[in-house]
Amino acid sequence: MAITNSIYAKATVSITELRRNPGQVIEEAGDAAVAILNHNRPAAYLVPASVYEQLLDLLEDAELAELARSRRSEATIKVALDEL
Template sequence: MQNILANVAVSVSELKKNPSAVLSGADGEAVAVLNHNRVMGYMVPAERYEAMLDYIEDLELAKLARERIEAGEPAVKARIEGDDIVFEDSDA
């Protein structure tokens, strides 16, 4: 038995007929693509895929921060301004 890790599943035949309709019908969620009732892959809308990549990047940065804290590296004061990180002078 194979787990399907999506709330929506579609056969390859149905997907071939109208891929856009399949994604639209999934309301932004992942779609499991089945071939002979076995998952052969997942189709993910672009917006969801980008969000997944952002989340993975955040997890990697958090892991790096934890490693640096555990290694005893010194802290640096900074603030976020828009999309930029501004490092503050520690001597001020």
């Protein structure tokens, strides 16, 4: 049985090359993710801080949306704006 590993990045770099010059890898990546390969298989992804922060925001939004969906069937309580 052959195991295939999808790579979810347009750029790849070996762990060895990343060790040699991490600054260059980060600089060349720009705003894109880089797949870090170990024995030609993805071992990790290097993502820019801004992309990671966006992912965290999306995960938080998804969690809040799920919470809102789960509470739809609960009883509602009317509150006047002046009471808040």
